[in-house]
Amino acid sequence: MKEYINSGSQDTRSGFGAGLAILGRTNPRVVALTADLKGSLKMDEFAAEHPDRFFEVGIAEANMIGMAAGMALTGSIPFAGTFANFATARVYDQIRQAVCYSHTNVKIAASHAGITLGEDGATHQTLEDVGMMRMLPGMTVLVPCDYNQTVAATLAAAAYEGPVYLRFGRPKVPNFTPADEPFIIGKAQQLAEGGDVTILANGHLVWEAIQAAKALEAEGISVDLYNIHTVKPLDEKAILASVARTGCVVVAEEHLVAGGLGEAVAGLLAERHPAPMRIVAIRDQFGQSGTPAQLMQAYGLDAAHIAAAARELYGRK
């Protein structure tokens, strides 16, 4: 399989900040709002360069979503940024009514998503956000995998007309996608071609899935590997075609099994092409404090667990 090289680990939230800074210089319609997390969301550059288009709204997320909706409908392209838990669970009804049901062009920038938020613990580690967002009619859900892809996803979100949920994280993770690669919403990104097992992953789990595919290849198991950076709309065609070739699939994500990419794929396959499947995600529990690396290992979100799931499926053939 193709070699993927880490050009230097960076946090995906910095990719968002870099993308927002580019947008600030290239698109005068782009505005940014934050609920007292400008630094954490890496919005400093945008805020410094465009103070007239940057809105610090204080620790009041519900109002922020409503304001973003009002700005969107008067022609701005607002990015409303906070931690993923406060960007979803805390303001679900606001997103439902003021953004999705009202069809306003709001971009929700959700940082520190998942277990890798780390030491702050379970109150801040949302593992349900993707599920909540993909349930909402009209919402596009993006989960880019590294710094470069988060830059590109931020630009793609601005260019797309409609509500977008853009999920990214806190820790520094390998940066391996090309800096000039465009982000196509709704298009699965094939990372390896193989005939034995399909592996689908997104976010921080894509790098782990690459490591798993390498290990499996060394054992003679060839992997059809995809980065599903768009959870909604799901690239059904690519997933169905791959599973038709391999006959089995592993899905890996930093989320609860409930509501995540795995269930989205399971729903698709159950209806259209039932196949043996394993979901590498967290099962019906909250997280806890720890370093990102400790937590990924403890909750089974790593290359070893992905490879083990793939081996099991392959062994059943």
Added chain:
Amino acid sequence: MEYTPRQIASQVRRDIVRMVTGAASGHPGGSLSSTDIMTWLYFKEMDINPKTWQRDGSHQDMFFLSAGHITPVFYSVLARRGFFPVAELDTFRRFGSRLQGHPCIEKGLPGIHQAAGSLGQGLSTALGAALGKKLTGDSHRVFVLVGDGESEEGQIWEAAIVAAHQKADNLVAITDWNRQQIDGSTEDVAGLGDLEAKWKSFGWEVITADGHDFDSIAEAFAAAREAGGKGRPVMILFHTEMGHGVDFMAGTHKWHGKNPSPEQCEAALAQLEETLGDY
């Protein structure tokens, strides 16, 4: 001929009563308490043109209904002002209608900028639109109507803080202070207390007026215009009466979300002069 606000309001009240009777559901109480304010807004105060109206509100004043359940009054004033045919009021709350139980934009009804119904959200959206107008150099104003019961929602006060901080002086909020909500009087339910002092302390320019006296309404909006552009958002607190204009609906929470029987409808209409012609 030109109708007076009082004549228009009488017709709007007839529309409200007939709509909720026809739909066998809906919210007459708060619709009737805000009828005079809404009539003045749409026929006297706002710079709007139904012919050139767009959802983005460009080059016109914008109105947001935050208390989304009072669609009977909202739809009536929109229709009477020419945003859509008056005959369409007969479809209120019916399957397939553009006149949904609460305002929505999915059905494309002219005059609606934003969905409402889940309470407490309209002030935030109006604030965003007001700041959006400033960004695009549009000097028009943004109006929003909130209920007093609705003001128990925390998001209202989140928006109150930020609107003052952002100096949203092109934003005019209106409270329909009818002192009733579903479960009883606002004082019995949650003790709203002195709204005037509350809004003042949040840094707003506060105007109080009688929401059923057109001279008082006119003065209040003139004062709001005068206060505009001076660095502070404006709140007009209109003292009103729930169910105003229909004796058996007046002053009680019991008609918040209840439709009259056909006989009650007749009794109500007998108290309200038909002026512009029923739909």
